[in-house]
Amino acid sequence: MPKIKLAEKTVELIREICAQFNNQETELINVLHQVQHKLGYLPAEVQEVIAKELNASVAKVYGVVTFYSFFTMLPQGQHPISICMGTACYVRGAEKVLTEFKRQLGIEVGQTSADGKFSLSCLRCVGACGLAPVVLVGEKVYGRVSPQQVSKIIAEYQDGCASAQSA
Amino acid sequence: MEMINLTIDNKPIVVKKGTTILDAASSIGIDIPTLCHMKLHDMNIENKPGGCRVCVVEVKGRRNLAPACCTEATEGMEINSHSLRAVNARRTVVELILSDHPADCLVCAKSGNCDLQDLAQHLGIREIHYQGSQSHYREDTSPAIIREMDKCILCRRCEMMCNEVQTVGVLSTINRGFHSVVSPAFEMNLDHSTCTYCGQCVAVCPTGALTEVDHTGAVIRALSDPTKTVVVQTAPAVRAALGEEFGMEPGTLVTGKMAAALRRLGFDYVFDTDFAADLTIMEEGTELLGRLNKYLAGDKQVKLPILTSCCPAWVKFFEHQFPELKDIPSTARSPQQMFGAIAKTYFADKMNIKRDDLVVVSIMPCVAKKYESGRDEFAVNGNPDVDYALTTRELAHLINLGNIDFKSLPNEEFDNPLGESTGAGVIFGTTGGVIEAAVRTAYEVQTGKALKRLDFEELRGMEGLRKATIDFDGTLIHIGIAHGLGNARKLLEEIKAGHSEFHAIEIMSCPGGCIGGGGQPYHHGDVEILKKRQRAIYAEDKNKVLRKSHENPYILKLYEEFLGEPLSEKAHHLLHTQYFDRS
Numbered sequence: 001m002p003k004i005k006l007a008e009k010t011v012e013l014i015r016e017i018c019a020q021f022n023n024q025e026t027e028l029i030n031v032l033h034q035v036q037h038k039l040g041y042l043p044a045e046v047q048e049v050i051a052k053e054l055n056a057s058v059a060k061v062y063g064v065v066t067f068y069s070f071f072t073m074l075p076q077g078q079h080p081i082s083i084c085m086g087t088a089c090y091v092r093g094a095e096k097v098l099t100e101f102k103r104q105l106g107i108e109v110g111q112t113s114a115d116g117k118f119s120l121s122c123l124r125c126v127g128a129c130g131l132a133p134v135v136l137v138g139e140k141v142y143g144r145v146s147p148q149q150v151s152k153i154i155a156e157y158q159d160g161c162a163s164a165q166s167a
Numbered sequence: 168m169e170m171i172n173l174t175i176d177n178k179p180i181v182v183k184k185g186t187t188i189l190d191a192a193s194s195i196g197i198d199i200p201t202l203c204h205m206k207l208h209d210m211n212i213e214n215k216p217g218g219c220r221v222c223v224v225e226v227k228g229r230r231n232l233a234p235a236c237c238t239e240a241t242e243g244m245e246i247n248s249h250s251l252r253a254v255n256a257r258r259t260v261v262e263l264i265l266s267d268h269p270a271d272c273l274v275c276a277k278s279g280n281c282d283l284q285d286l287a288q289h290l291g292i293r294e295i296h297y298q299g300s301q302s303h304y305r306e307d308t309s310p311a312i313i314r315e316m317d318k319c320i321l322c323r324r325c326e327m328m329c330n331e332v333q334t335v336g337v338l339s340t341i342n343r344g345f346h347s348v349v350s351p352a353f354e355m356n357l358d359h360s361t362c363t364y365c366g367q368c369v370a371v372c373p374t375g376a377l378t379e380v381d382h383t384g385a386v387i388r389a390l391s392d393p394t395k396t397v398v399v400q401t402a403p404a405v406r407a408a409l410g411e412e413f414g415m416e417p418g419t420l421v422t423g424k425m426a427a428a429l430r431r432l433g434f435d436y437v438f439d440t441d442f443a444a445d446l447t448i449m450e451e452g453t454e455l456l457g458r459l460n461k462y463l464a465g466d467k468q469v470k471l472p473i474l475t476s477c478c479p480a481w482v483k484f485f486e487h488q489f490p491e492l493k494d495i496p497s498t499a500r501s502p503q504q505m506f507g508a509i510a511k512t513y514f515a516d517k518m519n520i521k522r523d524d525l526v527v528v529s530i531m532p533c534v535a536k537k538y539e540s541g542r543d544e545f546a547v548n549g550n551p552d553v554d555y556a557l558t559t560r561e562l563a564h565l566i567n568l569g570n571i572d573f574k575s576l577p578n579e580e581f582d583n584p585l586g587e588s589t590g591a592g593v594i595f596g597t598t599g600g601v602i603e604a605a606v607r608t609a610y611e612v613q614t615g616k617a618l619k620r621l622d623f624e625e626l627r628g629m630e631g632l633r634k635a636t637i638d639f640d641g642t643l644i645h646i647g648i649a650h651g652l653g654n655a656r657k658l659l660e661e662i663k664a665g666h667s668e669f670h671a672i673e674i675m676s677c678p679g680g681c682i683g684g685g686g687q688p689y690h691h692g693d694v695e696i697l698k699k700r701q702r703a704i705y706a707e708d709k710n711k712v713l714r715k716s717h718e719n720p721y722i723l724k725l726y727e728e729f730l731g732e733p734l735s736e737k738a739h740h741l742l743h744t745q746y747f748d749r750s
Binding site: 069 | 330341342
């Protein structure tokens, strides 16, 4: 397999996170959380460093990464879009909203648009069922979203209209 | 010790606290069926994920059925192992497993040896009432092991062997729910991973999901090619296990029948890897004494302990996991490779056969030997020293294909010059054997005195880690022995940390050594079989007239006619090797 070398400062960052958890294998999930939070995703090379630091097998790390849908090995778009598919959102039409996002962006769930701007994922309940159906862009929450609003939401994040940039 | 009273199928029984329902039942002759569970008694190896639910039993007063393999017996428990509810649940579980399993038993490599097939028969399943998706995965073929994950039932036995016993850490369950599958990291192929090809995953796999690469077809083609001279070598552990494939009692020695069968299959010369084992002792023993004497003379540069290097899975293990220690193992090639190198030079010259027209086949208890024979350094201009390495199981298939009634064969001898061996060569097949063979020769060479006893009981046994001190006429030699790569790792960590107490260490990858190799007849979790094979190996040693490698007359002749002396330039070229950093 061709080896991709991680930047030294990325490796250093991963080492620091592992050290915060005393390099304990039992803290694997917390380490993965932190690293994904900082890097946006968990590519193979990153998992290899984590495995080494925690003295765990790479296969085990990969097993955990693939078990939890929260973890991703693909780079996320600049603006990750998540559509809630929890029960409340689902019965209020989240699937139609999702279909519209897929159509307009031309990507499937788990993919990132070619320009790297948007990625699409589903999640289960953000605890805002009163606002169903709910869409998250970055950390900004949109409530009562209808398929008609989708193009407006996307437009907010296109070049020159980034006034509503999420935090 | 707290004791527990319970009844199983109305039979009262008293067991130690902590005993599982499964073990309690088995102690009074109640054989609860299992599938994922596997326990190798005395070796601290147990797989009980409680995942398959085949062993469920009904416990009075308990709402749900209890998995017997991982439920502890408690005071006053009343268990029914074959209530209608338990039997129905068991059958349903097996039907559901079968509903996601390819129905190609007729052509499956594991047919007849498959735990799932046996279980379906045991439960009398004649129809599968469920239809659903079937998992489908790409087949992964490596130099030694084939992974066909469509047949995986997620028992996790392979994962347990790979991670807990061998600490190789290649296999893990990935993904979730119906998409779960056992795989190397990033779903890479085995041959891109750090897999050692020890084959213990194959040895415990209950189905055809993990099997060895089959070379029997290639061997049959070579045997029927009139332009080829085909020679065969047989590893020590094969003779102590091959009989099992033909219904013979485990531990039956079939050395003579095996030689007869190979001759009937059409091999032109039937030789013995034991001969090469004697040769290994000459080289490795001389290397050991060389390093030892320098060390005793105060040379601080010399590296001790010396580690044995006969086991290809062990070699690959340290190349991946401890590359900084790659100067420590003996440079001696394994007996299989020494045999190949000598056959394609000394023997080929003697018989006036061109290298390309000589085919060397080896019969090994091992799947890693397939990988070893394909390593680049063991070939000359692309022609490998050993052309094909078959497992004990593959030899049994060949014998069946040859319409040979194995049990009724007469005992025959090996051919010369590469078939004569001593007892020291034979015991290479079991944990402790290589180092005992080395001690027998090293002692006499070092002290110039004849050994008073040849049986070094202190080096024998089945414990995973053993140590012994041998008195070399006043000089105490400390010896360590490990079998199972997890145990080997412990000794390597000590060496790395600089506080190893040993002068020499023997390492074999498989539990029990080669007798428990990944290419042997399946033991189905019965560790007694390994012990019987071990006893057979020591019995063969005892029966030999010559029991010290340096007394093998054909070895002495080989040095006289061809190699000169141990560690000569020619010996270095043909019988030694180097190791690579694969980290």
